[in-house]
Amino acid sequence: MTRLAQVRMPGARPFAPRVSAFTRPFWDALADGRLVSTRCDDCGTMSFPPRNLCRACWSRQIAWVELASSGRLYSFTRVHVVPRAFAADAPYAIGVVDLDDGGPRLMCRILGEPAASDLDSPVRMLVLHYDDGPLFGARLLESE
Numbered sequence: 001m002t003r004l005a006q007v008r009m010p011g012a013r014p015f016a017p018r019v020s021a022f023t024r025p026f027w028d029a030l031a032d033g034r035l036v037s038t039r040c041d042d043c044g045t046m047s048f049p050p051r052n053l054c055r056a057c058w059s060r061q062i063a064w065v066e067l068a069s070s071g072r073l074y075s076f077t078r079v080h081v082v083p084r085a086f087a088a089d090a091p092y093a094i095g096v097v098d099l100d101d102g103g104p105r106l107m108c109r110i111l112g113e114p115a116a117s118d119l120d121s122p123v124r125m126l127v128l129h130y131d132d133g134p135l136f137g138a139r140l141l142e143s144e
């Protein structure tokens, strides 16, 4: 089990996620430094975000599994024009990461200043700790 690096972020999350009874294990794990999601017990399909129903075979036999703490930057964009709630953070980078170990592809905040030459470069997943709870993000390994 690998604990994700923790980064302190200012203020509260601009759009705090709605936590349900089903998604609580995800948020509790993230607060604890672990990135988890669901995998179908019947066919092995991974889901991200977590789902209580397999999108491949419709099975409800799902299990929580820990995801890799590293991956590769598949794509990113730098956001300059933002909704008001994100104004304090702009400009910032959002990226698509392919997690290692056959993990899912996910989208998250990319800390730092990624450039086109960073595509397919290794990233480390992070817990972004805000005053009201965690979000997940990533940072290029070489920028650490």
Ligand SMILES: [Zn+2]
Pocket: 040, 041, 042, 043, 044, 045, 054, 055, 056, 057, 058, 059
């Ligand atoms: Zn399935």
